[in-house]
Amino acid sequence: MKNLNxxxxxxxxxxAGTTDLSSTKIGFENxxxxxxxxxxxxxxxxxxxxxxxxxxxQRDMETMSNLQFKDIVIYGxxxxxxxxxxxxxxxxxxxxxxxxxxxxxxxxxxxNVIKDDVVENWVTTSLLLTFGEGEVNEVVDANxxxxxxxxxxxxxxxxxxxxxxSSD
Numbered sequence: 796m797k798n799l800n801x802x803x804x805x806x807x808x809x810x811a812g813t814t815d816l817s818s819t820k821i822g823f824e825n826x827x828x829x830x831x832x833x834x835x836x837x838x839x840x841x842x843x844x845x846x847x848x849x850x851x852x853q854r855d856m857e858t859m860s861n862l863q864f865k866d867i868v869i870y871g872x873x874x875x876x877x878x879x880x881x882x883x884x885x886x887x888x889x890x891x892x893x894x895x896x897x898x899x900x901x902x903x904x905x906x907n908v909i910k911d912d913v914v915e916n917w918v919t920t921s922l923l924l925t926f927g928e929g930e931v932n933e934v935v936d937a938n939x940x941x942x943x944x945x946x947x948x949x950x951x952x953x954x955x956x957x958x959x960x961s962s963d
Contacts, residue, residue: 824908836905836916840939844918847937847944848898854890856883863944871949893926898933905939916940 822833843862850858860879869876876882890896903920915938922933932952938945 821906826910829910832909834907834909836907836918838905840905840916840918841903841920843939843942843944844903844920844935844937845900848900848920848922851886852897856886859883859886861943864940867944867946869947869949871947872951893929896924896926899923899925 819835820832821835824831824833847859847862849855850862860883863879863882865879866877867879867882869882876885899922901921901923903918905916905918908915908917918935918937918939920935920937922935924931924933934950934952936948936950938947
């Protein structure tokens with residue numbers, strides 16, 4: 796009986812130290828006059844971004860399309876892209892200029908922004924885009940909904956670009 800009491804106490808105290816990260820506040824977001832809590836998100840959401848980047852590097856347009864909502868909006872430094880069709884067209888144009896482009900995930904993390912009773916899941920990812928002798932550091936904020944990308948905010952940093960010479 797003494798061993799059972801010890802086991803019971805061990806289980807109680809070992810479980811008491813477990814923290815539910817989904818409710819752990821890790822930051823905040825200011826939007827207008829409102830401030831919203833940011834908590835740790837679901838790690839599974841990072842797999843969506845990882846699968847998307849793998850599809851990009853493999854030039855798998857079907858998988859890329861399937862991982863995005865049809866009405867995806869991408870806010871980028873060179874303008875906005877609206878819809879998966881426009882995104883695929885822009886990507887195709889980029890690859891014609893930089894056919895050896897490759898993206899490498901440096902790090903990625905998932906967080907939830909809690910707006911009133913609505914939870915938005917965002918995956919923030921740091922990428923190194925290389926192409927020929929050029930490279931660009933990028934940060935992508937992707938809103939993940941039901942295993943697909945709904946919205947992207949794309950930020951670029953230091954870059955060194957050498958586009959492919961045109962044979963035209």
